[in-house]
Amino acid sequence: MKIDVKQIDAGATQQRGLPPAVFKSPDVFDQECDAVFRSGWVSLASAQQLPNVGDMLPVKIGDASLLVIRNAEEEIGVFHNICRHKAAPLVDSACSKRVLVCPYHRWAYSLDGSLRAAPKYYGNSDEHMSAEDKQDKGLLPVRSVVWWDTIFVNLSGDAEPFEEFIRPLEQQLEGYDPAGLSLVSSTEYQSAANWKLAVDNFLDGYHVPFVHSQAVTVDSILNQDDLFLSDEIIGLRLPTGASDKPAKTDKPLPHFAHLTEENTGTQQWFGIxxxxxxxxxxxxxxxxxxxxxxxxxxxxxxxxxAANPDAMADEFAMQRQVLSDTLNEVNRQDIELLDKLQFTRTAPEARHSHLVPAWDQVNVRFHQIWLQKMQRAAG
Structure with a gap:
């Protein structure tokens, strides 16, 4: 399906959102791979998913196949998941290794991406591969950074410095200490919906009390504040979202360390x-x-x-399990909804949608960010 993104009317998105075709067009997806997923900062995984040296996680995003590795210095490195010989995929699933060996021709790489050896590189000779020949054949590295335990990469290598990109959110979250973030659970999902629908849904506070009544009350969501932090970071804030939520246990998990009194009842969510x-x-x-x-x-x-490492004590085991079960149930409800929405939101009739000023301004901004990037790339 061919669609010219330059012809999409930015003004119309304020009333209707993006046109239905952009949620299903293969041509649009191909354009997104370059204009969106290769050009800026995108996230891949959580660093605590790779706790040990040698842990490896293959990740696909857009048209890129990447490999995240915890190296010998216990740092996170990201590489293209392709062998430098004939571009064979190196890893198919999460694993832990000290040497990475290509399954095709057995080229071997160290955890830092350097080439260790290539069998019979000189043909009918037992000569070992020279350091000079190895030098330019290591794995292709990807610019990466870890922030709030989130692994971000910039495939093009020319995005603005990450600290500048993320600064508006850092300022919004001043007083929160991410150093104590402790992994409770990490769960993988698949969705038969366009990625933009997933982001749009996350930024839609309107649906939460109706689809996820276990998560928040209608009265609480009425107090939401829209957040427009930068050209690429938007979100919502519920000043009393946490304090209004019914307690599920008489022994709540401990707060972020040094959290201000103002934020002890606040919930915030962000689309980066x-x-x-x-x-x-x-x-x-x-x-x-x-x-x-x-x-x-x-x-x-x-x-x-858990926001505070003290919450990982045995005495909080039940609370952590309730938290994980509840949030995963919310996500399953969303994915079930999104998989259905993929059919109806891409129908021609969806162009007659009516967005609501009281609720949909953050969603409108997300659509406009996407459109600006796509139109800029299209020239």
Whole structure:
């Protein structure tokens, strides 16, 4: 399906949202791979998913196949998941190794991506491969950074410095200490919906009390504040979202260390364009990373953290399990809804949708961010 993004009317998105075709067009998805997922900062996974040296996690996003590695210095490195010989995929699933060996011709790589050896490189000779010949054949590295335990990459290598990109959100979250984030659970999901629908849904506070009545009350959501932090970071804030929520236990999890009194009842959630969805509660953090692989298919990682390491004590085991079960149930409800929405939102009749000024301004901004990037790339 061919669609000219330059012809999409930015003004119309304020009333109707993006046109239906952009949620299913293979041509649009191909354009997104360059204009959105290769050009800026995108997230891949949570660093605590790789706790040990040698842990490896293959990730697909857009048209890129990447490999995240915990190296010998216990740092996170990201490489293209392709052998430098004939571009064979190196790793198919999460694993832990000290030497990475290509399954095709047995080229071997160290955890830092350097080439160790290539069997019979000189043909009918027992000579070992020279350091000079190895030098330019290591894995292709990807610019990466870890922030709030989230692994971000910039495939093009020319995005603005990450600290500048994320500064508006850092300022919004002043007083929250991410150093104590402790992994409670990490769960993988698949969705037969366009990635933009997943992001749009996360930024839609309107649906929460109706689809997820276990998560928040209608009265609480009425107090939401829209957040427009930068050209690429938007979100919502519920000043009393946490304090209004019915307690599920008489022994609540401990708050972020040194949290201000103002924020002890506040919930905030953010869309970091394009695919990072961060929910910050006084006692827990939820991170959803959406990785599109096709117009109508995406994988998601839902990672849940305790905000304070004291919450990992045995005495809080039941509370952690309730938290994980509740948030995963919310995500399952969303994916079930999104998989159905993929059919109706891409129908021609969806162009007659009516967005509501009282609720949909953050969603409108997300659509406009996407459109600006796509039109700029299209010239």
């Amino acid at each position: 364009f394009p695919n990072t969805l961060l929910f910050v509660d006084p006692v827990w953090v939820q991170l959803i990373i959406v990785r599109p692989e096709a117009p109508d298919f995406a994988t998601e990682t839902l990672t849940i953290y």
